Amino acid sequence: MFNTEHANLFLLGHDYLAYQLLGSKLNKNEQNEIISTTFTVYAPHAKEVRLISEFNFYNGSEHVFNKVHPQGFFQITIHRNMEYELYKYEIITTSGEILHKSDPFGFYHELRPGNASKVYDIDGYEWHDQLFIEQRKPLDKEPVLIYEVHSGSWRRKFGGFKPYNEVCHELIEYVKNQGFTHIELMPIYEHPLDDSWGYQGTGFFSATSRYGSPKDLMYLIDQCHQNNIGVIIDWVLGHINKDSFGLSRFDGSFLYEYEDSFKRENVTWGTVNLDFSKGITKSFMSSALHFWMEYFHVDGFRIDAVSNLIYYLGNKDNGVNLEATNYLKELSSSLYEKNPYLLFSAEDSTDFPKVTHKVKEGGLGFNYKWNMGFMNDTLEYFKNDPIYRKYHHHKLTFGMVYTYNEQFILPYSHDEVVHMKGSLWNKMSGSYEQKFANLRVLMTFYMTHPGKKLLFMGQEFAQISEWDFKKELDWNLLTFPIHDSFNRYFRDLAQVYRHHTALYQKDHDPSGFKWVMVDNMNQSIYAYLRFSDDETLLIIHNMTPNFYQTYQLGVPFEGFYEEILNSDKDIYSGHNQYNGLSLKSTKGQVHGFDNFITLKVAGLTSMIFKYKKSK
Structure with a gap:
């Protein structure tokens, strides 16, 4: 049975499940056996719609859709299991043009260069990712x-x-x-x-x-x-x-795209722009994204x-x-209603x-x-x-x-x-x-x-x-x-x-970052701090090949600075000019701070130090 209420939602742009209304559906009996296949298509400017497929040798003259809604929905049921069979819609427009279209709501298609749709049972995959789904959380602090x-x-x-x-x-x-x-x-x-x-x-x-x-x-x-x-x-x-087989000019009209050629034609990419003032365009794309979240569990x-x-x-x-x-x-x-942790x-x-x-x-x-x-x-x-x-x-x-x-x-x-x-x-x-x-x-x-x-x-x-x-x-x-x-x-x-x-914890919080040295353009050395609630890291980058054996750098806290990564180590094909032991801060004004450390700075090198308090 055609769902008129669902069709009206689609037309108004409030449909997130249009793939349940349109496309091909395999109908099953109580024993879960496929007994027939139903095709539903929206083509308001079509005079007639026919199903062309492998089983009828792509001659749709005897398989004409019935119009099931005055706004232009057409439907046909074929009493056979058509799973994996190729098909297209033959649309005869009101102007007499004949179009062969793949199914915009098809779940599977033949391998290129062919472009027919393929009847497919999208249901039935048994997922084992429940724990991952249950443990999803906001990503801003991750x-x-x-x-x-x-x-x-x-x-x-x-x-x-x-x-x-x-x-x-x-x-x-x-x-x-x-x-x-x-x-x-x-x-x-x-x-x-x-x-x-x-x-x-x-x-x-x-x-x-x-x-x-x-x-x-x-x-x-x-x-x-x-x-x-x-x-x-x-x-x-x-x-x-x-x-020609795609969504563009689907029923001979600019059905989903702009009528206005200036807004429609995307010359740079050779494509046409969709018109989101149309309810059907909104329903189409919203349903597609919801479909991928529902059936493919995308994050x-x-x-x-x-x-x-x-x-x-x-x-x-x-x-x-x-x-x-x-x-x-x-x-x-x-989308956030469906998954509040969506990226x-x-x-x-x-x-x-x-x-x-x-x-x-x-x-x-x-x-x-x-x-x-x-x-x-x-x-x-x-x-x-x-x-x-x-x-x-x-x-x-x-x-x-x-x-x-x-x-x-x-x-x-x-x-x-x-x-x-x-x-x-x-x-x-x-x-x-x-x-x-x-x-x-x-x-x-x-x-x-x-x-x-x-x-x-x-x-x-x-x-x-x-x-x-x-x-x-x-x-x-x-x-x-x-x-x-x-x-x-x-x-x-x-x-x-x-x-x-x-x-990462304060990626979007200004309190998570502070420059130590921002304007040393003559040496092309940069230094800054990254903070979380329980950690302070000091990062230094030397952007020239110049080497500094004893470089003084201001630091915010008294204590020890342990080098946890140095890009000049020989295991990374560097020259092995790194700081081994933890560096203890010294009292003194450098770069606007009351303490400083003295470190070795190799050329074209980055260093990451972790701050530790003095015992």
Whole structure:
């Protein structure tokens, strides 16, 4: 029976369960045997809708849908078990155009380059992550170190991709070993072209068949949760591709997208923008995100290109897109009702205020925003030869001016290591060895700066070439001692980050940070303190190759300062110029403090000290 009340909710934009109303459904008897298959589609500008499928040899003349709602809902029931069969909707528009469309609410699709939907029983996976779900908590005072992964190029096998269930255990073991807390998967809903990396989707309710079945992906996420690893998925909310079989012009009209061509056409990406003033568009996207939380147990979403949702076409001069910003507020509120601990982050390069503030406080409702300014400034700084860094000193200090305006994630993402930008290692200045030293300092600055962290795969072992989605990472580099030692440094740094509350407990609280030395541009040395309720850490970075045997540095407290990490140790391919024993403070005015320590500062080196009171 068609649910008219549910259909009305869909039309009004208040439906979070549209996948229960629309799409294909396998009907079962009391013995749980599949006896028929029902298809429901919304196409208000259709004159007629037909089902074309394998079983009717893609001739839908005898399988015409019935119109079951005056607003344009059509339905047909086929009295056979069609599980795993391919199908499309043949839509004859009021103008006589014939369209062949895959199911926007399909749970599974055939392997590209085919684009038909596949009937699939999405129910029945038995989850074993109850303990992880029960123990979820707010992330603002927790360590968050996200590993951004492109599923098709992390690992590959001869002839193509590794499926979800094959890569699963290897990926989890690696992520745990490296110290990451979360995996962020670049878009894994269905998309037609590998080259788009998933950012031009066609099946928002379907895990891409490139890597296996939807339940294979459920297994991967389930295993992640059982190993205490959260899973975030990348999501394009604002625009869709123009492929003829997809959502664009679904029934011959601009059904989900803008009618106005200026607002609709996203020339930069060759896509069309969705119109969130329409109830059906809101219901579609809200249902999709709720679906992934319900069926795949995802722990968060990273929303791509939020600037295109805040401003028309991402351009401030075009004005604020009120339809989209109001929708973001509605969406975030509904998602937090389902999971109050959801990580909901915005990839946003604008200065639009209160992106990560609560809706009741006038915000958009995200709880995290990518700090694009931090990323750009730090990478620009490290490209400079150390002799010129004093002229760019502010690039590493400016971020603290605005770091508490929003709740930030510090990203070194895939966008920074493609399209001739080079890898992080390649962006570093200096000789071959100096690039590694610089990269160790970059990572330490990043890991000790206020804000949660995200790192794109491969950068943890200093991949030299930029990312190529057509092949797997250059894992052979780990057989080279200097790459292996860099990876050891990253692992040790990650453990320092995760096990010292001062580095994350007050990420969003100004009382958690204090500069010790902020304006020493001539030496290009930076020093600052990180605090938690029960810990104080002192961090020093020397951004030039100059070596200082006895360097005096002001400290806030009398007592001992124990070096817990030094990037110049020989186990990290450094020169082994480190501070061994705990350093006892001395009375005296240095850098505005009443005490100071005298330490050894190696060139192109980062140091982390833990404060201990005098007995």
